[in-house]
Amino acid sequence: MKTLQVSLAERSYPIFIGEKLLADAELLRAHVPARQVLLISNTTVAPLYAQLLKKAFAGCELVEAIIPDGEQHKNIATASRVWDVLVANRFSRDAMIVALGGGVVGDLAGFAAACYQRGIDFVQIPTTLLADVDSSVGGKTAVNHPGGKNLVGSFHQPRAVIIDVSLLVSLPEREYRAGLAEVIKYGLICDAEFFSWLEASMPRLLAREASALIEAIHRSCALKAGIVSRDERETGERALLNFGHTFGHAIEAVTGYTEWLHGEAVGTGMLIAASLSHRLGMLSDADLKRIGAVLAAAGLDRQPPQCGAARALEYMRVDKKVKSGRVRLILLEQIGRAIISADYADAALDATLLQYFG
Ligand SMILES: NC(=O)c1ccc[n+]([C@@H]2O[C@H](COP(=O)([O-])OP(=O)(O)OC[C@H]3O[C@@H](n4cnc5c(N)ncnc54)[C@H](O)[C@@H]3O)[C@@H](O)[C@H]2O)c1
Ligand SMILES: [Zn+2]
Structure with missing residues (x-):
């Protein structure tokens, strides 16, 4: 496993890159220490990898928000449904979001995290090569607007980025x-x-x-x-x-x-x-x-x-x-x-x- 650091003073965070990291419960729990965890993924990725991830969170309150696959769902309506889930489950400011997916899931989850209760922590677990090298790092989060792509968003850095290259085997x-x-x-x-x-x-x-x-x-x-x-x-x-x-x-x-x-x-x-x-x-x-x-x-x-x-x-x-x-x-x-x-x-x-x- 290789490790890097994004240096941004108090918002600095690590990036882990390796094989089979989704099976590493210790690593996952160390970087998602919350009692309440919302896992955001989509209908393509969740059936492939969510189960593996859920094992690591056995001891805590884990709720899932599975969004439909596709760029057209990266919008405020989908973000709003995520907030509904957080509210319905009484998630507090100490709750964390875990984004498991490509750039669409990562951007939307990051945006949802940036706004919920004025900002809660989130962790990126990218599953596409584009998300591994680009969208999961750097803190740009957004949803699309009918007037343009990524028009509504915020800078909100993740707490950690966990890149498991084993997940790329299923990528088209x-x-x-x-x-x-x-x-x-x-x-x-x-x-x-x-x-x-x-x-x-x-x-x-x-x-x-x-x-x-x-x-x-x-x-x-x-x-x-x-x-x-x-x-x-x-x-x-x-x-x-x-x-x-x-x-x-x-x-x-x-x-x-x-x-x-x-x-x-x-x-x-x-x-x-x-x-x-x-x-x-x-x-x-x-x-x-x-x-x-x-x-x-x-x-x-x-x-x-x-x-x-x-x-x-x-x-x-x-x-x-x-x-x-x-x-x-x-x-x-x-x-x-x-x-x-x-x-x-x-x-x-x-x-x-x-x-x-x-
Ligand atoms: N925040 C940033 O800095 C930044 C940078 C670049 C791009 N982006 C955004 O990223 C988005 C594009 O991301 P993307 O290219 O990852 O697309 P994507 O998230 O739509 O994923 C592409 C497709 O691959 C599927 N998929 C994902 N992981 C898979 C896996 N392991 N196995 C099988 N299928 C898998 C997805 O379900 C989807 O159908 C755009 O919305 C773009 O605006 C953001
Ligand atoms: Zn690009």
């Missing part, structure tokens, strides 16, 4: 590869050595070898933990984590959020961002080729929708990263070094959008 292949996009992202934006490791380790990762997964997740979480400790509320550096996301959001939005998984859109979005960086004279030919090769090896080289450059740009503008009318982009100077820029040649952006979106 597409979801797994989509999670790899976020792993690759860390190498690209801040760690060239990690990127080289990913190039060499892709076959082991695709085979979901536990030791390779523990290493990849540990390094990804360490990079995210460092960024979050320095810039919890995204006033600067944390924005680098949006690399590939502005183009990715355009892909997701153009296709109505149904055909592409988030990570798949981010994978192609990162290639577009790298290609623009190259066109601007920042990124070398060799680096662009390496990026294309790793994304292809991970099966993340899908062709974007041919919606036209103008429409893609329209959707990029609706994204949150617009400042004084210009889309701020995360660009690469080289593998392992990203910058935030609103100061790029529009002609290069137009040409890149034309190349990818037709």
